[in-house]
Amino acid sequence: MSRPLRIAVVGAGPAGVYAADLLTKSDADVSIDLFEKLPAPYGLVRYGVAPDHPRIKGIVTALQKVLDKPEIRLFGNVEYGVDLKLDDLRQFYDAVIFSTGADKDRELDLPGIDLPGSFGAADFVSWYDGHPDVPREWPLTAEKVAVLGVGNVALDVARILAKTADELLVTEIPDNVHQSLKSSPVTDVHVFGRRGPAQAKFTPLELRELDHSPNVEVIVHAEGIEFDAASMATIRSNKQVEMIVKTLQEWAIRDVGNRPRRLHLHFLEAPVEVLGSTEVTGLRTETMELTGDGNVRGTGEFTEWDVQAVYRAVGYLSTHLSDIPFDHHSGTVPHDRGRVLDLDEVPMPGTYVTGWIKRGPIGLIGHTKGDALETITSLLEDADTLPQPIFTEPDAIVQFLEQRAVPFTTNEDWKKLDAHEIALGAAQDRDRVKVVDRDAMIEASR
Template sequence: MTGSDSKVTAEGSEAESSEAAARRVAIVGAGPSGLFAAQALLGQEELPLEVDVFDRLPTPFGLVRYGVAPDHESIKSVAQALARVFDSPKLRFRGLVQFGDDVTREELLAAYDAVIYAAGASEDTRMNVPGESLPGSRSAREFVAWYCGHPDATAQDLSGVTSAVAVGVGNVALDVARILTRDPAELERTDMPQPVLDVLTTHTVADVWVVGRRGPHHASFTTKELRELCALDGVQVTVDAGAFEGIDEADLDRRTRANVDVLRQAATRVVPEARCRLHFLFWRRPVAIEGDACVRDVQLERTALDAQGRVVGTGDISTLEAQLVLRAIGYRGVPLPGLPFDLERGVIPNREGRITTEDGHPLPREYVVGWIKRGPIGVIGTNKSDAAETVRLLLADLADTPRDDAEDRALLDLDRHLAERGLHPTSYDDWRRIEAAEATRGEGFGRASTKIEAWAELLDLVALDRPGGPPTPADRDG
C-alpha cells in the first residue's frame, strides 16, 4: 500500500468515525421556530449532528408560507433566509409525516438522540358569546389560511357581505382588515391562489370595523403594519369619538405613542370618493352575534377599566350591522399525542425549552420551541432567540451523555420502519418541484408565482417517482 493510499484510508476511517459519532436530532414542525432550531443546531461546532425536520405538509416554512399575508413580500422573504439551512447535507426535510398518526413519540425517541417539538399554536381563542357559531362568524385564522392558500383552508364566501367586523387589536386583525379594504388590483401581483383573487376582486365589502375592548394605547399593533393599513389608497379611516380621551402620551412607550399618532392623523385625513371605509372602534366588546340563518349584526358593550385595571362592561349596548365577523383575539396550542400539556396556558410545560411533566420534572431528550413553548407571543424573529435558548440546553445535555451510552442504545431505522407501513416522506427536492410548478402557474397570470392550494395537486406533484404512488387527501386528514 502506498503512502497516498494509507492517507486516503486514514482520512476515510476518520470520516467514518466522525460520521458514526454524529448525534441524531428530530424536529417536529418545519415552521420558523423549527427551522431556526435547525440553524442553531447545524451552525455550532461543538457536536457533529444530523437533523431531520418533519412536517405533516409537503411544504416547509409553516406560518411564513401560510400565515403571512401575500402582500407582505418583505416579511415572506424570511423564507429565503430560512431555506439556506437546507443547503446543509446534515439536514433532511421529511414532509407528509403526521406526528401521532404516521410516527409516534415513542418511535421518534427510539430513532433519535433528541427530539424538538415545534408544533406552533393551531387553535384560535373563542369569544364565548351567543351566536358565535352562526354562519358568517369565523376565525381570522381560517380566513388567513384561505387567502394564504393553505391546503386545509375552507373557501370563504363573501357574497352578500357589505360590512365586516374584525374583533381584536393585533396584527392579525390588521391583516384581515387590509385584505378586505385593499384595492384587489394591488393583490394581483402577489402569489395568492387565483380562486382567492377571484373572490376578492368581486366582493362588495364597503365597511370594515376593527373592534377592541381596550383603548388604542393598549393595542398590540406593529406601527409599520398600522401605518400601512391607514394609508391605503381609496380608504377612509375613522376612529370613534372619545378613543383618545385620558391618554397621557408622556406615559407611553415609543411604539405605543407612534400607534396613537398614526391613528390620530388617519382620523383627520379626508379621502374624497372613498372606495370603502375602515373604522377603529375601541372600548367595545362583543356580547352577542345575532341572526337567523347567518350573521346579521353584532351587539357591542362599551367597556371601561375598574380600579384594578381590569376590563369590565358598562351596560351600554349598541348594535353594529355586519354579515361577517372574524375573531382575531389570539391562538392556542393543542396537546400533542403522548406529551404533557398545560391546558390553562395552551403550551407544553417546559423550563427554558426542556420539556417537563405537569409536576415540573424534566423529561430526558425532549425539547420544545416556538409558540407551543412560550405561547402565541412575539413576531417571527422572536423564534430565533427562543430556538437558540432551547438548542443551548439540548447541546449541553448531549455533551453530558457519554458517547458509549448513546451507542449502547440502538437507534430505530425510521425510514425503513415507515416504508414497511407504506409511508414515504417527501423531501426538500419534492418541495422544490412544488415551488417550480407555482412559478410556472404564476407565469400564466403574469406573476412571479401563484400558490397551489389544492391537496390533490400538491400530492400529484410529490408523487413523481414515489413508491406506492401519492397518498390521498383523506390520508392526510388525520
C-alpha cells in the same frame, strides 16, 4: 460520542428551522431531521402571512439556506401522531424537539359567537393563504363585517376583506381565493378593540399599510382615542406605541375621503354579543373607559352595529400533541427552559419544545430565535445523558417511512414545487401562484 447526535425536529416553521440552525452552529456533531405535516416547509411564513406582505415572506430565503445545510434533512408530508409517534421517533433519535406552532383560533366566550357568519381569523387566514387542509370556498356574502381584536392578524384580516380582489392579483394569492374575493359585496369593515389606542397590539408598519389601498378609506373614530396616566407613560417609554398613537390621532382628525370601501377602527368598544337567531345580523358592544392603569371598565352604554359577519382575531392556539402533556388553558406544553415536563413536572428524557407551542402565540418571528436558543442550550447541556436510540443509521428512518407507505417529500422535492409555483406566477407576470391542493403539491414535487 463516536457518531453524530441524532435530533428530530417536529415542525418545519421558523421555530423548527431556527432550532436546527442553532444546532449546526454549536460545537456538537449533529444530524438533524425536520418533520413537517405539509408537503412544503415554513409554517406560518407560508400559511399565516397575508399574501400582500411579500417583504415578510422574504424570510424564506434565510430559512432555505438553513434547510440546505448538509447536516439537515426535510421530511415533508409526514404528520406526527398519524404517520409516526413519539415512541417511533425515540427509536431513531437521541432527542426530539417539538416546534409545531399554533394555527387554531382561541375561543371567545360571547353569546351568539357560534352563529353562522361568525368565523375564526385563523381559519380565514388559512383559506386565503391556500392551506391544503381547509375548504376551497369561503362565504363572502356580507356587506358589513366586524373584526374583533387589534393585533396584526386582525389588521391582516380587515385589510384582505376590505381590499378589492384585483389589488391582490399581483401577489401569490391562490386563484380560488381571488375569484371568491372578487364577488365579495363588502363595503365596510369595522375593527373593534376593547382597550385604548396605546394598548393596541399591532405594529406601526402594519397599521400604516392599511392606508395604502386606493380603494379603501381608513376611518379612525375619534371617540375612542382616549389616554389615561398609564397610556401616557407607555407612549413616552415606547417608541413603537408613540408612532402608533401619532398615526391614529392624525387619521382621527382628517377629512374622510370618497374611496369606495371603508375600514373603520374603533377603540374602547368591547364586544358583548353577536346578534341574530339563525345567522349573524349584528354586533352589540359596550363602550369602555380607561381606569388610569391601562385597564378598562364598562360604562353601561351599548351600541348595536349593523354587520352580517364577525371575525374573531383574539389569538392563536396550539394543538395538543399526542404522547406529551398539554396545558389547555395556555395552549402550551409545560416545560423547564425547553425541557418538556411530564405530569409530575419531571423532565421527559430527550424531549424538548420551542416556538409558540412553548411560549404561546406572542411576539414576532424574530422572537423565535431567542426562544430556540434557550431550548438548544438545554438540549446540549443534556447531551451526555440522552437516551440512546436503537437505530442510529440515517437511512433507518427512511426505511421506516417507506415501509409505512408514507409519501414523504424532501428538500429537493420542495425546491421542485417552489420552482413550479414560480413558473406559474411568471406566466401571469406574478412572483408566484401557490398550488393549493395537497395531491397537486406532491405531484409537482415529484
